[in-house]
Amino acid sequence: MHTMYAVRAHARGGPEQLTYEEAPRPEPRVGEALIRIHAAGITPTELGWDETWVDRAGHPRVPTIPSHEVAGVVEAVGHGVVHVSVGDAVYGLIEFDHDGAAAEYVTLRARDLARQPVSAGHVKAAAMPLSGLTAWQALVEQAHVAAGMRVLIHGAAGGLGSFAVQLARTLGAEVYATAGTRDVDFVRGLGAQTVIDYRKQRFEEIAHCLDVVVDTVGGETQERSFQSFRRGGVLVTVVAPPAAHLAREHGVRAVFFIVEPDRAQLLELSRLVDEGRLRAEVARVFPLSRAREAYEFGLTSHPRGKVVLQVDGGTQRGDRTGGLQALQ
Numbered sequence: 001m002h003t004m005y006a007v008r009a010h011a012r013g014g015p016e017q018l019t020y021e022e023a024p025r026p027e028p029r030v031g032e033a034l035i036r037i038h039a040a041g042i043t044p045t046e047l048g049w050d051e052t053w054v055d056r057a058g059h060p061r062v063p064t065i066p067s068h069e070v071a072g073v074v075e076a077v078g079h080g081v082v083h084v085s086v087g088d089a090v091y092g093l094i095e096f097d098h099d100g101a102a103a104e105y106v107t108l109r110a111r112d113l114a115r116q117p118v119s120a121g122h123v124k125a126a127a128m129p130l131s132g133l134t135a136w137q138a139l140v141e142q143a144h145v146a147a148g149m150r151v152l153i154h155g156a157a158g159g160l161g162s163f164a165v166q167l168a169r170t171l172g173a174e175v176y177a178t179a180g181t182r183d184v185d186f187v188r189g190l191g192a193q194t195v196i197d198y199r200k201q202r203f204e205e206i207a208h209c210l211d212v213v214v215d216t217v218g219g220e221t222q223e224r225s226f227q228s229f230r231r232g233g234v235l236v237t238v239v240a241p242p243a244a245h246l247a248r249e250h251g252v253r254a255v256f257f258i259v260e261p262d263r264a265q266l267l268e269l270s271r272l273v274d275e276g277r278l279r280a281e282v283a284r285v286f287p288l289s290r291a292r293e294a295y296e297f298g299l300t301s302h303p304r305g306k307v308v309l310q311v312d313g314g315t316q317r318g319d320r321t322g323g324l325q326a327l328q
Contacts, residue, residue: 001025006103007291007309008063012053015295020288023065026099026107028078033110035090039126040101040288040309041069043159044298051096061097066291067309068094070101070108071116071125081110083263089116093129093261101126102291102309114266117273124280127159127306132269132280134259135163135214138236139171142255143212147172152207152228155216156192157183159306160238162281164214165190170277176207178221186304190281204228215239226250281305287312 002025009017028034046052046066055061071091074084084090092113094100116125139145151168155161156177168175169191177192180199187195196203204227211233213225218239223246225235231251235242242254272278283303286294288311298307 002027004104005288006065007067007288008065009047010063012062014047015292015299017047018066018292018295020291023063023103025105028076028081028107030079031081031109031111032078032107033074033081033084033090033113034076034105034107035070035072035101035113036075036105037070037072037101037103037311038122039071039285039311040067040103041071041126041128041130041159041306042067042102042291042294042298042309043069043130044295044307046096047295049096055097065099065101065103065106066295067100067102068096068098069126069129069306070094070106071122072101072311074113075105077110078107083110084113088113089122089125090114091116091125091129092263092266093133093259095261101311102288104288104311109261111263112261114263114270117270119274120270120280123282123285123308123310126308127280127282128163128269128273129261129266130259131159131163131306132278133262133265134160134238135167136265136269137257137259137262138214138238139164139167139212142236142257143214143234145171145173145212149173149211150176150207150209151212151214152176152178152203152210152225153192153214153216154178154203154221154225156187156190156195157304158216158302159281160216161214162187162190162305163278164216165192166278167272168212168214170272173212176203176210178203178217180302183304212236215242226252283307285310 004025006023151173215237241256247254
């Protein structure tokens with residue numbers, strides 16, 4: 001049996017459960033590709049998702065490997081694969097109830113992989129799939145954003161928010177954004193015309209007659225957002241289902257959705273990156289052996305952009321002892 005090094009959790013919990021250890025190397029099945037991973041994007045809250053710990057039937061699936069954004073090189077392919085070839089530099093979003101990319105290798109459906117942006121490199125490519133696809137699906141598929149629309153992005157300095165601001169501008173929208181004091185200039189640099197410091201101002205007193213709100217915050221922020229719409233507007237949230245009575249009261253279509261892998265959309269994102277119209281924001285890069293620290297950092301520091309694990313065979317193999325000691 002081939003083995004690899006991976007970050008795994010053997011019991012449900014937070015970053016304290018993560019261990020850097022030897023694990024079986026997966027083999028590609030029909031329609032799958034085996035990826036030698038160079039970088040993996042993390043979502044700190046994923047350790048709290050049910051899909052991280054159970055399969056679709058509700059059965060436990062531990063030990064589990066986190067991280068669902070992968071960038072690397074195709075090592076092998078299963079029968080019937082036509083979308084990628086051995087040696088391709090690819091990136092993609094791994095299904096949430098499948099072992100992830102915090103490892104040296106991962107298998108996933110080849111049809112969910114796309115060629116990386118030529119100009120990005122593995123680390124930036126790994127920061128794109130979840131945030132980029134969510135932004136695309138929120139703005140293009142759900143809200144049908146077009147030139148001239150007024151769009152508000154909540155949490156605009158985060159991984160999703162930073163993509164949504166850039167994409168909304170690329171689509172020709174007038175972009176409002178909320179961010180903390182230290183991130184106002186950063187978000188303005190992403191292209192938002194009006195950046196509202198939520199610590200000092202109430203966004204609903206500044207943003208009016210909105211066509212679209214992208215909500216990455218939830219709670220009171222989501223509820224207050226209904227006051228800023230024109231009738232017929234669209235609220236798109238990835239946090240929790242919105243209040244139906246508020247949507248009816250304000251004449252707003254309110255949508256909650258969960259992002260899906262999509263090769264064609266990844267190719268569109270790659271094109272926008274290579275054209276200089278979209279960039280991945282990487283907050284910090286950690287080696288794979290320090291994954292526990294990476295998740296703790298992501299949960300406590302409100303990073304700008306994505307936290308990425310760098311998986312480099314030579315570095316990792318030379319650092320295995322230190323990595324194991326650091327995690328245990």
